[in-house]
Amino acid sequence: MARIRPQRLQFLPVRCGRGRSQAWAAGVAIMLLVAAPRVHAGIDHLVPYDDSGVWKRSNQEILEYGLIAAEVGGALWEGGETRLGRTFWTSIDSSVAAGLVSQIMKVAFSRVRPRDSGGDPHLWFQGHGNESFPSGEVTTVSSIVTPFVLEYGHDHPGVYALELLPLYDSIARVKVQAHWQTDVLAGWALGTGAAWLIHRSPNSPFILKVMPHGIYVGIGKSF
Numbered sequence: 001m002a003r004i005r006p007q008r009l010q011f012l013p014v015r016c017g018r019g020r021s022q023a024w025a026a027g028v029a030i031m032l033l034v035a036a037p038r039v040h041a042g043i044d045h046l047v048p049y050d051d052s053g054v055w056k057r058s059n060q061e062i063l064e065y066g067l068i069a070a071e072v073g074g075a076l077w078e079g080g081e082t083r084l085g086r087t088f089w090t091s092i093d094s095s096v097a098a099g100l101v102s103q104i105m106k107v108a109f110s111r112v113r114p115r116d117s118g119g120d121p122h123l124w125f126q127g128h129g130n131e132s133f134p135s136g137e138v139t140t141v142s143s144i145v146t147p148f149v150l151e152y153g154h155d156h157p158g159v160y161a162l163e164l165l166p167l168y169d170s171i172a173r174v175k176v177q178a179h180w181q182t183d184v185l186a187g188w189a190l191g192t193g194a195a196w197l198i199h200r201s202p203n204s205p206f207i208l209k210v211m212p213h214g215i216y217v218g219i220g221k222s223f
Contacts, residue, residue: 044121044180046114054168055175063169064137067144071095079218080208083151089205090147090198096207098143098194099136102187106131115177135170135179135187142166142191150199166191 051057071091078085111133112123123130145162152159170184179187198204208216 043182043185046117046119046121046177047174049115049177050175055172057176060137060169060172060176063165064140067141067165068095071144075208076215077218077220079221080205080211080216081218085218086205086208087147087151089208090151091144091195093198093205093207094143094147094191094195095140097198098139098191101194102134102136102139102190105134105186105190106136109133111180111183113178114174114180121180121182132179133183133186134190135173135184137173138166138170138179138184138187139191141169142188143195144191146192146195147199150196 071088075085075088075092078088080086080089109124109132110126110128110130112120112126112130113132114121116130117123124133145165149159149162166188170188173179173184174181198206
């Protein structure tokens with residue numbers, strides 16, 4: 001009988017580089033998005049209405065529209081030939097893609113907003129006009145800032161502070177009873193996941209490719 005010689009086991013070092021950490025973060029975001037409708041009973045609850053101070057609705061709008069103006073203005077000014085310019089255009093791709101998916105989900109789930117629910121978080125599939133899940137604004141904010149975190153966070157850790165913006169918006173949206181807790185978690189997951197997928201694509205930014213050559217170069221270089 002032939003002898004079976006034991007094989008030597010070789011252990012290869014696992015490198016937890018930036019790519020793996022980004023993949024892990026995206027995986028967590030996707031799991032949150034998928035699990036949110038199932039775990040809402042243990043998380044969602046109505047909080048006292050607060051539309052004052054830093055949580056005012058007007059401040060939320062300033063944040064959202066200010067970020068949109070910044071990403072569009074920065075993209076047009078920088079063009080697509082610089083690292084910063086490509087990141088701006090990736091941010092535009094992310095916010096457009098995530099926004100479209102968010103709107104489809106809002107219509108599909110048709111969840112009642114907290115202020116209209118009488119405190120009941122279980123009102124799903126209630127038809128037209130109920131668009132609580134996921135939070136579109138948190139989706140927008142997270143999809144805009146995430147490309148900058150992914151691109152520059154490794155070199156400049158201070159960029160991670162941008163994640164405070166979707167955190168603030170999440171809390172604010174819950175405080176004005178516009179969304180349940182899982183709505184904003186799903187919005188954050190959707191925005192982050194879309195941005196990660198587009199950021200890692202070798203073919204992005206997509207929208208930039210259909211822009212005129214002058215836009216690709218950047219308005220800033222025309223002066």
